[in-house]
Structures are given as structure tokens and as C-alpha cells.
Amino acid sequence: TLPDHFGKPVPIAVIGGTGLSKIDGYTPVAALTVTTPWGAPSSPIYILEHAGVPIAFLARHGLHHQLAPHEVPARANIAALRSLGVRTVIAFSAVGSLREEIKPMDFVVPDQIIDRTKGVRPFTFFEGGVVGHVGFADPFDPGLAGVVQKCAAAMRGDGVVLHQGGTVVCMEGPQFSTRAESHMYRAWGGSIINMSALPEAKLAREAELAYQMICMATDYDCWHTTEDVDVAMVMKYMDANSKNAKHLVGAVLDELCKEEHSDMVLAKHWEGSAQGAVKFM
Numbered sequence: 001t002l003p004d005h006f007g008k009p010v011p012i013a014v015i016g017g018t019g020l021s022k023i024d025g026y027t028p029v030a031a032l033t034v035t036t037p038w039g040a041p042s043s044p045i046y047i048l049e050h051a052g053v054p055i056a057f058l059a060r061h062g063l064h065h066q067l068a069p070h071e072v073p074a075r076a077n078i079a080a081l082r083s084l085g086v087r088t089v090i091a092f093s094a095v096g097s098l099r100e101e102i103k104p105m106d107f108v109v110p111d112q113i114i115d116r117t118k119g120v121r122p123f124t125f126f127e128g129g130v131v132g133h134v135g136f137a138d139p140f141d142p143g144l145a146g147v148v149q150k151c152a153a154a155m156r157g158d159g160v161v162l163h164q165g166g167t168v169v170c171m172e173g174p175q176f177s178t179r180a181e182s183h184m185y186r187a188w189g190g191s192i193i194n195m196s197a198l199p200e201a202k203l204a205r206e207a208e209l210a211y212q213m214i215c216m217a218t219d220y221d222c223w224h225t226t227e228d229v230d231v232a233m234v235m236k237y238m239d240a241n242s243k244n245a246k247h248l249v250g251a252v253l254d255e256l257c258k259e260e261h262s263d264m265v266l267a268k269h270w271e272g273s274a275q276g277a278v279k280f281m
């Protein structure tokens with residue numbers, strides 16, 4: 001249960017990825033240890049407050065970055081957020097670029113996903129007697145994507161470059177791709193590659209949440225003539241751009257807190273999308 005102070009629901013959550021563990025202008029006012037039928041989430045859920053609006057923040061890889069992508073308890077993360085009243089999730093991710101024009105430090109707001117996970121991650125809430133099928137043709141929320149685009153456009157003067165739309169290839173990892181795979185993903189039309197979009201986005205849809213990923217390019221994977229990706233490269237670019245990343249997420253939260261976006265934030269568009277789920281036991 002929420003402390004008294006948070007008797008009200010927390011409508012918006014940020015899932016921080018590699019290199020994003022804080023958000024500018026937002027003060028943590030509580031750290032909640034939540035448990036769910038799917039276990040404990042990756043980290044305590046911090047409640048941040050800005051102008052009276054509570055925001056949940058969860059570190060996807062844990063507070064000490066101790067969880068590999070295939071170890072992230074995505075069901076517990078989504079269920080824990082939903083139990084706090086969350087209806088909108090802004091998820092951050094470091095990605096490799098599969099396109100020349102997406103340069104390291106550029107932001108991308110993807111609108112499609114290709115699933116290259118290997119089925120080893122628990123990927124659904126609908127099992128064990130609960131049968132349901134949700135639409136996933138468009139895995140992200142176009143309204144949230146529009147808000148991110150608008151906020152990034154206002155930061156162009158600070159050198160922020162954002163690519164609107166694109167396909168994120170979500171691979172299993174934790175090893176990076178082979179060169180042949182990297183070229184294949186480009187031929188498939190992939191724009192960027194990560195290890196974290198799934199099953200998070202699928203579970204968010206099953207939980208009827210509005211979900212949008214904001215990606216930041218940290219490398220050209222291994223298809224490019226520049227250096228092949230390694231962890232040091234990902235961290236170097238993440239650090240170099242963390243100011244802009246925090247700033248952008250903060251601006252998106254400011255915008256989402258406006259009354260005019262309340263239907264979108266409360267995920268009215270997704271309400272009932274999992275209603276066909278039937279419990280047989």
C-alpha cells in the first residue's frame with residue numbers, strides 16, 4: 001500500500017535503462033518495496049514529485065545495474081507499476097544504430113518492434129488458466145510519441161536530435177549480434193537494436209497501459225566501418241548525453257502532467273484492450 005501521502009494514484013511511470021537513474025528537477029519523496037504474484041520488481045520504486053504530481057521511477061536493470069536483459073523481471077515490473085495506479089509508461093533504452101543517419105547520441109522514438117528474443121523470458125500474464133489475446137500491431141502509443149517529439153523539438157537548440165518513428169529490433173543478448181545478423185537486421189528494415197523492448201512492451205499492452213520507449217543511440221552495432229560495439233562504448237555515449245536524456249525525460253513528464261493530456265495519460269485508448277481475457281480456473 002502507498003504511504004498516506006500517496007493516497008492518490010501515481011498515473012505515470014518512467015522505466016530507466018542503462019545510464020538513466022535520475023531525472024532532473026524531480027525529487028524522490030519515497031522508495032516503495034512492492035511485491036507482486038510474479039515476484040519483486042527490478043528495484044524499489046521511487047516516487048518522485050514535481051509540482052504536486054507523483055511519478056513512479058523504476059531502474060530496469062536494478063539499482064546497481066545487476067540484472068542482465070534476460071534477467072529483468074518484466075512481469076513483476078509492469079504488475080508493480082500497475083498496482084500503484086500507473087497507466088502511462090515512458091521507458092528509456094540505450095540502443096545500437098542500424099542506420100547511418102541515426103548517429104550516436106541521437107534519440108529515436110520507435111513505432112515498431114521486431115522480436116528476436118528467444119522465448120526464454122516470461123512474456124505474458126495470460127497463462128495458467130487465464131487465456132487472452134491482445135492486439136499488438138502498433139506496439140507503442142502514438143499520443144505519447146507525439147509528446148516526446150514536441151519536447152525534443154523544443155530542445156533542438158541544445159543539440160538534441162530526435163528521429164520520429166523507426167523499428168527497434170529486440171534481440172536476446174546478452175552477447176551483441178554477429179556481423180551477419182547486424183546486416184540482416186538492416187535488410188529487414190530495422191532502425192535500431194536493443195535487448196529491452198520486449199517483453200516489456202507486450203506486458204504493458206496486456207496490462208492496458210499506454211507505453212512508449214525513448215531510445216538513445218550509443219553505437220553503430222557492428223555493421224558499420226567504425227569500431228564495433230562494446231560495453232565501454234555504450235557507457236561512454238550514455239554518460240556524454242545523460243544531461244540531455246534527463247532533460248528530455250523531465251520535459252516529457254512536465255508536458256504529460258498538463259490537464260489537456262489526462263485522457264492519454266490515463267490510457268483511455270487502451271482501456272478494455274485485454275478484456276477478452278478469460279479466467280478458466
Ligand code: ADE
Pocket residue numbers: 094095096097171176177193194195218219220221222229234
Ligand atoms: N544496446 C546498446 N547498443 C546495443 C547493440 N548494438 N545491440 C544490442 N543492444 C544494444
